[in-house]
Amino acid sequence: MISDHQDTSDRRRLSLSVVRDTCIVATLVVLGLYAGAAFLIPLTMALLVNVLIIALSDRVIAVTRAPVWIANIAGITVVLVGLFMIMYVLGSQATQFARSINTYESQFDGAVERITGLVGNDVTTFIRDNLVSIDMSYVARILLGSATSLLNQFFLISLYVAFLMAERLAFRKKIQLAAGNPQTGAEFASMLDAISFSLQRYVGVKTFISLITASISYAVFRTLGLEYAETWAVLTFALNFIPSIGSIIAVVFPAMIALVQFETIGPFLIIVLGCGTLQFLIGNFLDPAMLGRSLNMSTFLVILALMFWTTVWGLIGAFLSVPLTVCILIVFSHIPALRPIAILMSLDGRLDEDDRPQSAS
Incomplete structure (x- = not known):
């Protein structure tokens, strides 16, 4: 009896020490992510750009049977030029929009009067009391300032991508050498794959x-004659990478500008109903159909990851929340001690390797 009681006490002490050590490590990791944001954000962006280049170059090889080096050049050119154009549009129009936001604020009262007959006096009073107090210029600087910052870091990201592509083939060989034994190297390579x-x-x-x-959305904006149509189109493209709330924000901002810019309620309704319906259909039907179970993440985890990465890395963290959490889930699934956590993080309790036993062999 004494021996059993001692074993129970030892197990309890062991579990408490594990919880303590886990909390310490998690705290240090979060502090490291926050303190090292200036270094880690460009590196993480470069890794994702590198992944997109590899995917595009592999697609070029599959379609055209072109040599690897030609496919890599094509992928690098398309991705980096597209990324530069996105950042350039946002960066170049950010200052103009921030300067003209005061004009929109002065026209806001007229816009509120136009929607009085549509939604009623009570709702109008609520909108006036709550939205007038918002500093729209501050909001504009927060949203578009991140794009300007990324434009300034574009060349650093490009430099990282160049070295990552140069070491793409050699990296796998170095993994095998660093692992020591073939089984560990194969497991690590499987996780990276x-x-x-x-x-x-x-x-x-x-x-x-x-x-x-x-x-x-850009076709709708241009047809209506909405100001800064290019900016809203690029923001629509970027905000769709933010889960759940990104598509809502992508509709709200151009709709508010349309409400202030035009003297009729028509353009506002077209953007809200037209673009809103488009976002709903794509987000609820096309997106799940094309992604399928490739992510296999819990819906609650997606929201939790969005809040966490936004708190740690700001707006850029919101864009990166899903890819980073996917990486964490896969790493946990390949570590036996952390596999139960990966199962809890998944959508249905099944991990990718459970469905693809052939690839794990």
């Missing part, structure tokens, strides 16, 4: 879907 597969699929599909959404 799973991360690469999931990220390539996520980044590729989300880029394609966001491009479709932004193109249709």
